[in-house]
Structure formats: C-alpha cells, structure tokens
Amino acid sequence: MKTTIFLFHPAFAHSRANAALVHNSPVEVRDLYQLYPTELIDVAAEQAALSAADRIVWQFPLYWYSGPGLMKKWLDQVLTAGWAYEGGTALQGKELLIATTMGGKLTDYQATGPQGHTVTEFLLPLTVTGEYVGMQVLPPFIVAD
Numbered sequence: 001m002k003t004t005i006f007l008f009h010p011a012f013a014h015s016r017a018n019a020a021l022v023h024n025s026p027v028e029v030r031d032l033y034q035l036y037p038t039e040l041i042d043v044a045a046e047q048a049a050l051s052a053a054d055r056i057v058w059q060f061p062l063y064w065y066s067g068p069g070l071m072k073k074w075l076d077q078v079l080t081a082g083w084a085y086e087g088g089t090a091l092q093g094k095e096l097l098i099a100t101t102m103g104g105k106l107t108d109y110q111a112t113g114p115q116g117h118t119v120t121e122f123l124l125p126l127t128v129t130g131e132y133v134g135m136q137v138l139p140p141f142i143v144a145d
Contacts (some may be wrong), residue, residue: 003027004053005099006134007073008060028053039070046078049091055095056135058126062102065122075129084133092134098126099141106144119144 005025028041030049036042052055060067069122082088100123102109109119120127130137 001054002052002056003057004049004056005029005057005059006049006074007031007075008035008068009033010057010068012068012108027057032074033068035071039073041074041077043077043080047080047083048072050078050094051090053094055097056091057099059099060101062100062119062122065117067100067126079129089134094135095128095138096135097138097141098123098130099143103144103145106142109144 005027007029058071060071079085080088083090100119102119103116106119107113109115109117111117120140123140127137
C-alpha cells in the first residue's frame with residue numbers, strides 16, 4: 001500500500017511535532033509550502049501524486065480551528081469536478097488520514113472545555129470533503145501538547 005503525506009505547514013522548519021511525524025518517514029512526503037512558495041499549485045502534479053497513492057495523509061497544524069491557507073487553496077484547485085467528484089472517481093476507495101498538530105491541550109477541546117468543541121468537530125469540513133469524493137476516512141490522528 002503506497003502512502004503519501006501531503007504536508008501543509010508554513011513554518012515547517014520551526015515545527016518539532018510535525019517534523020517528528022515525517023522525519024525518516026518511509027513514505028513519500030510532499031511539503032506543499034516548499035513545493036509552492038508562491039502558492040502557484042501544479043494541479044496536474046498534485047492529481048498525479050494523489051492518483052498514485054492508496055493512503056493519503058493530510059498533515060497540518062491546526063490554525064484558528066482549521067488548516068493553513070495553502071491547504072484550502074490546494075483543496076479548491078486540486079479536487080476538481082470531473083476528476084474527484086461530479087463523475088470523477090480518482091479518489092474513490094482511497095484511504096484518507098487527517099493528521100493535525102496543535103499547541104493546546106486536548107482536554108481544552110471538549111464541549112465543556114475552553115474551546116467549546118472537540119478537535120474532531122473542527123476537522124469536520126475535511127472529513128466531509130474526503131467522504132464527498134469517495135474516500136474511506138480513517139479516524140483522525142491528533143497530536144496535542
């Protein structure tokens with residue numbers, strides 16, 4: 001099974017947690033901020049990388065209850081109609097793992113905690129995106145302080 005990590009971290013060089021997750025990884029890691037410093041995404045290259053993978057990992061730090069800006073832009077441009085949905089089945093049946101890191105404590109992310117919601121609730125738009133394009137969404141991998 002081929003696994004590819006799509007890493008969305010604008011300050012990866014300063015990240016201990018994300019670096020630990022991909023350091024010496026035996027799988028392909030695509031550092032999107034390094035690949036696209038001007039945010040001009042090569043859609044064909046990204047679609048080819050997605051097509052070649054059986055398990056896709058979207059890895060990112062949680063920023064303001066969501067992923068970094070390039071991640072949203074990447075999703076909007078790469079997951080196109082006719083390719084990923086609306087007749088497109090390129091991602092159908094592939095596994096999706098959402099892996100996020102955050103500076104807060106996991107106990108803060110509870111309905112009764114300071115954040116008022118769980119991390120899984122904040123990840124819902126990404127989960128639904130994966131489901132919408134026919135991916136098998138795995139339980140999220142969450143790294144907290």
